[in-house]
Amino acid sequence: MASEQPARSGGGAGRLAVYCDFPYRRHEDRVYAEQAFASFLTGVSDALAERSGKLVLIGRLDPSQEPWHFPIPESVGFVGLPHYPSLSSPGRVLAALGRSVRRFWRALDDVEAVWLFGPNPLAVAFALAAFARRRRVALGVRQEYVAYVRNRHPGRRSLHLAALVLDTAFRLLARRSSVVVVGPALAERYASSRRLLDVSVTLVGERDLISDSEPLAHSPDEGTVVLSVGRLDNEKNPLLLADALAQLCAQNGDAEADWRLSVCGEGPLEQPLRERLREHGVEERAQLCGFVPAGPRLREMYRSSDLFLHASHTEGVPQVLFEAFAAGLPVVATDVGGVAATAQDAALLVPADDPEAAAAALHRLAGDERLREQLARAGLRIAREHTLECQCTRVVEFVFGQEDG
Numbered sequence: 001m002a003s004e005q006p007a008r009s010g011g012g013a014g015r016l017a018v019y020c021d022f023p024y025r026r027h028e029d030r031v032y033a034e035q036a037f038a039s040f041l042t043g044v045s046d047a048l049a050e051r052s053g054k055l056v057l058i059g060r061l062d063p064s065q066e067p068w069h070f071p072i073p074e075s076v077g078f079v080g081l082p083h084y085p086s087l088s089s090p091g092r093v094l095a096a097l098g099r100s101v102r103r104f105w106r107a108l109d110d111v112e113a114v115w116l117f118g119p120n121p122l123a124v125a126f127a128l129a130a131f132a133r134r135r136r137v138a139l140g141v142r143q144e145y146v147a148y149v150r151n152r153h154p155g156r157r158s159l160h161l162a163a164l165v166l167d168t169a170f171r172l173l174a175r176r177s178s179v180v181v182v183g184p185a186l187a188e189r190y191a192s193s194r195r196l197l198d199v200s201v202t203l204v205g206e207r208d209l210i211s212d213s214e215p216l217a218h219s220p221d222e223g224t225v226v227l228s229v230g231r232l233d234n235e236k237n238p239l240l241l242a243d244a245l246a247q248l249c250a251q252n253g254d255a256e257a258d259w260r261l262s263v264c265g266e267g268p269l270e271q272p273l274r275e276r277l278r279e280h281g282v283e284e285r286a287q288l289c290g291f292v293p294a295g296p297r298l299r300e301m302y303r304s305s306d307l308f309l310h311a312s313h314t315e316g317v318p319q320v321l322f323e324a325f326a327a328g329l330p331v332v333a334t335d336v337g338g339v340a341a342t343a344q345d346a347a348l349l350v351p352a353d354d355p356e357a358a359a360a361a362l363h364r365l366a367g368d369e370r371l372r373e374q375l376a377r378a379g380l381r382i383a384r385e386h387t388l389e390c391q392c393t394r395v396v397e398f399v400f401g402q403e404d405g
Helices: 036-049 090-110 122-131 145-154 158-174 184-190 237-248 270-280 296-303 319-326 341-342 355-366 369-385 390-401
Strands: 017-018 024-027 028-035 054-062 077-081 113-118 136-141 178-182 195-199 223-231 257-263 286-290 307-310 331-334 348-350
Touching: 017 090, 017 122, 017 257, 028 054, 028 319, 036 090, 036 270, 054 090, 077 090, 090 122, 113 122, 113 390, 122 158, 122 178, 136 158, 136 390, 145 158, 178 184, 178 223, 178 319, 178 390, 195 390, 223 296, 223 319, 223 348, 223 355, 237 257, 237 270, 237 355, 257 296, 270 286, 296 319, 307 319, 307 355, 319 331, 319 341, 319 369, 331 341, 331 355, 341 348, 341 369, 348 355, 348 369, 355 369
Parallel strands: 017 054, 017 113, 024 054, 054 077, 113 136, 136 178, 178 195, 223 257, 223 307, 257 286, 307 331, 331 348
Antiparallel strands: 024 028
């Protein structure tokens, strides 16, 4: 099972502790993560193992016994921190801060390097502790934090101010740290870092890539299936999916185009999405599949669909783009965060919160076989250049590479 404390390891060479704010749960001697990003960290663990290293995950331990979807391999160590509901409960966070720092300090006995994702109060405190213990410090940034907080908590100005302070503190820490960011937009924000690596978070492995012998860009002659994959929460903007589907069904007359929507994901906006589909009268054209784990079933969902729609308000670099690219699926995506720089010429980009533009782009793709194939081939090229194995190896080599100065 994943150990509660990492075992000793002769000086800790090659041992990396990773802190993320998302919670973990313990169920029947296994540790489970809430977010799919943990699966990317498992890839980092594999890359470490190739050089006789080991990964230790650090995060708040949710007291619930119900397992989440992402089990942590038994080879990965785990250090549980005091639990709090979320960073939007500052009193609970501050109450857990002292005990969290003490547990983190003890964990530093057994590691050579730490990778701390933020900005958040614990990541800042942990970075200072790691500096004091003379450990290698790499910061991790997955999205533009101030924009994320404003979008998630639009009416809480105190949280907006706190986010701005934490963002500033993290960028100051970056001046003496290695920093791993997701996407070129964040790379620009952290350009003054001591060392900087821009990576793509992807769960697409070599085996997930469509082969050259398989057809690209399915023909939508018998109806067009639009796929969306992602959590059904505010920043992913799933209600746009219903609005875009309604727009598509209204174009050219309902009888002339058999549009279908498949949604893979779960979250707090699942019921509001169902209600929005019902309001538009298109609920029978939509299939809400719930959570579909990475693997054969999800690959089949991608490969049996015709088009892919990404609808987020905010993003770093969404891994679903790489999943769609790997399946040879033409993509329409909202132009947010690092999407444009990642997709390059492999997707049609539309403004966020514009279902009419999303529907128009999907309609254009459905009627243009040459454009579908062009996007699919460009996307497959990008997926081949950004596999899980490649990105995780880059992270390990960067964190344990030669430091400046």
